[in-house]
Amino acid sequence: MSEAPAPPPSARRRRTFDTFADHPWRTALAVAAVGVLILILLWDWNWFKRPVERAVEARTGRSFTIGGDLDVDLGRVTTIRADALDLGNAEWSDEARMAAADRLDLSIEVLPLLRGQVRIPEIRLQRPQVRLEIGPDREGNWSAFAGDGGGTPIQLRRLWIDDGTLLFLDPEGETEVDVRVASQAPGENDAAPPVAITGEGRWRAAEFELEGTAQSPLDLQDTDSPYRFDLHARAGATRAHARGSLLDAFQFETFGFQMALAGRNLEHLYPLLGLAMPPTPPYSVDGQLQREGTTWHYRDFSGKVGDSDLAGSVTVETGGERNLFKADLVSKLLDLDDLAGFLGGAPESGAGETPSPVQEAEASSSGLIPDTPYELDKLNAMDADVRLRAQRIEADLPLDDMDAHLFLENGVLRLEPLNFGVAGGDIRSNVRMDARKSPIRTTLDADVRGLNLGGLFPDSTLAGDAVGRIGGHAKLVGNGNSIAAMLGSSDGELAIGMGKGEISALLVELAGIDIAEALAFLVTRDRKIPIRCAFAEFAVADGVMTSNALAFDTTDTLIVGEGTIDLESERLDLLLRPRPKDRSILSLRSPLVIGGTFSDPSFRPDLARLGLRGAIALALGSIAPPAALLATLELGPGEDSDCGGEYAR
Structure with missing residues (x-):
């Protein structure tokens, strides 16, 4: 049986056309498939660069450019990549750029978007650079990004920073902090990885170094969970160790954490913190640092100053014309020569004493009465209200205890009272020093009551048995x-x-x-x-x-x-x-x-x-x-x- 001859080509084309004509949906599907194929082959996500830039500029009021490619990998978790990002700075800044990054990789879940939820599993930043600065009116260049907390909440799970830098500038405060940030190994349970921090710069014109670790900056957004960190800083011979946790760390007006301070001389805090402290031997204290608006608290601290123990609380109010330093201090055992700096002298040196090298050299002065001049600019730099109570005193003199209350207001210093327990009696005195002009005018009014004659010579075999009240x-x-x-x-x-x-x-x-x-x-x-x-x-x-x-x-x-x-x-x-x-x-x-x-x-x-x-x-x-x-x-x-x-x- 012979086969039927094949139809000619023209007949085959006519039959195919008849098939599409009889089924128009097939025609539409084929055209759509071809269109999608052409779109995939020719699509360039860079077409969306300008709309994205305009959206960011409208939201922040700052210029924003994507200088490199914009690419998207579609899927259940879609990844958006952008290269050479650049965000403009505030108009008052001398630097046009506030932030930049070599690359941004952002992953976002698609299905939750249909329910009005924004879930971002991860953001990766390569070589991000951020410049934060305070302007002439004490306004931060980041204020444009402060929102009211409304809108759709964003859930961001992980932030990875590769070789990031953060520069903080406060020209009026003579402060410049340059910090390098890099993410470490990922946390447990796929949590945001912590960051390693190193940096240096100037704080109130004093050079310093910084290093430590902190949770991912991503965790700063969770105001219900504490943000943990552990940082060490050094400025000259002064060292600080800040660690603990913050709640709602972006609320710069209110926060608290543990702070340890140590150094050779409390006087060195003047250029760092603006606190006019008297010269002291080496010190080391640890307490809770808190801020409430313009008021700083250093609560429940304890430590040593020289050979004396010291504990209590300190408050510094910074909202007035001058800082107000308030303190309530207690010492169980006070080595009296540790207070020598307050009188213009130097602590004793030698075995059993802990002066700094400079103070050890000063201790060789031939005069018994302290002759180091007071610095009038420091006495006029701040106000103070300080109470110091010593339960026991170690001294060459037969001192039992001390209760002193110091007031410093507008350059006038008052010690009301300055009381010492001496040999079973006491010396009660009031001192007033007017440092508003040079030389300082000082008045002393003191009463001696009930001193035991024998107690004045506790180490003397002959005089120690003497009886009498002075x-x-x-x-x-x-x-x-x-x-x-x-x-x-x-x-x-x-x-x-x-x-x-x-x-x-x-x-x-x-x-x-x-x-x-x-x-x-x-x-x-x-x-x-x-x-x-x-x-x-x-x-x-x-x-x-x-x-x-x-x-x-x-x-x-x-x-x-x-x-x-x-x-x-x-x-x-x-x-x-x-x-x-x-x-x-x-x-x-x-x-x-x-x-x-x-x-x-x-x-x-x-x-x-x-x-x-x-x-x-x-x-x-x-x-x-x-x-x-x-x-x-x-x-x-x-x-x-x-x-x-x-x-x-």
């Missing part, structure tokens, strides 16, 4: 920019005295150089001599204390004195004249001269007068021995003096 008063006014200059120019009065008590007879006899009785006490046993009274009153003029009255009266000896104390040169020139009330063959009752300096005093008998008495005795001895003996006898011309009533309390 009281007194001092009122001085001086001009000068240091403690030494203030005292060296001071005018006023000083009086101190005590009522009835007891003291070692050996001390009294030594003061009178009674050889026989002193030897008797040394080889047998000491005994107590009742004190009737003791007092000293000085008039102070131009830094020189001149005695108006000076006496020490016991049942054994009356000692009277006279002389001067020069506060400017720190020199002593006092003469004590013993008037014994008993008789002794070997009594050499010569006056006692107290001289030298405050740091190196001298005690010596008046040898010239003693030599004269010896010459008379020898002359008399050549005539009749009894007469020579009589010349060495002290008949006790001193008389009892009822002078203790005023100081007996």
Whole structure:
């Protein structure tokens, strides 16, 4: 059976045409398929670059360009890629660009978009560069991006930063921070990867370095979960360690975290934070740093300053004409020389002390009274309200505790009060320093109450058993920019005295150089001599204390004195004249001269007068021995003096 001949080509074309004519839907489908194929082959997503740029510009008011390619990989999770992104800066900035990136890869889920949800699984940025700066009106260039929280919320799961940089500028605050940011290994459960941070720059004109880690910047948007970080910064010898967590970190007006500070000298915080602190030995403190608007709190901190422990809370209010520094501080054990910087001195150096190298060199100063000038610009730089209480004091002086309240307002410093517990009693004083002009004018008003005489000499075997209560008063006014200059120019009065008590007879006899009785006490046993009274009153003029009255009266000896104390040169020139009330063959009752300096005093008998008495005795001895003996006898011309009533309390 032979096969039928094939139809000619024209017949086949006619049959195909008839098929499409009979089924028009097939024709439409074929045309659409061809159109899609052509569209896929010819489509360029760069056609959408300009619409995207216009949308960003309309939203931010800033120029925005996509200088490279724009590409889209369609799918259930669609990926958008854009190269060479550039975002313009605020008009007031000298730099036209605020942000840029070599590439942006953004993944977005398509199906949730149909339900009005925006889910972005990941954003990757290559070499992003962000410039944040504060303008002339203290407005940040990022303010254009602050929204009202409305609109469709965006769910962003991961942010990956490859070699990013962040530059923060505050020209008025002399601050420039250059930070490099890079994502680390991804977090657990596909969480946003943390970032490593390194940087350097200037903070208030002081150079510093920064390093540490933080959660992904993506986590900053979640205001219900804490944003964790751990950063270390160093500016010269000052170190800071900020760590912990922030809630709603974009609320720059309110935040809090743990902050540790350490350095060689609290004075170094002045250029960094604008806090005019006195010089101190090395310090280390750790507490909770919080901000509430223009008020900063450093709460519940503890640590050490030199050899003293220190704890409490500090508040700095920055909204006024000057910063207001408020503090409530407590020390369980205060090493007094750690406060030397407040007086213009330096902490002690040597074994068991912790001054800085500079302070160790300053400690070699020859003068006992601090002579380092106060810096008037610091005293006028801020206001202060500081309370410091020390439960125990370590010092060469017999100090028990301290309660001081400092006020600094518009260049006027007041210590009201400055109280010390001393030898079972106390010294209560008020100090006022007016630093509004140079030299500083200082007034001191102090009362001495109930000091135990024996407690003033706790390390002395002889004086430690003394009994008696001491009281007194001092009122001085001086001009000068240091403690030494203030005292060296001071005018006023000083009086101190005590009522009835007891003291070692050996001390009294030594003061009178009674050889026989002193030897008797040394080889047998000491005994107590009742004190009737003791007092000293000085008039102070131009830094020189001149005695108006000076006496020490016991049942054994009356000692009277006279002389001067020069506060400017720190020199002593006092003469004590013993008037014994008993008789002794070997009594050499010569006056006692107290001289030298405050740091190196001298005690010596008046040898010239003693030599004269010896010459008379020898002359008399050549005539009749009894007469020579009589010349060495002290008949006790001193008389009892009822002078203790005023100081007996």
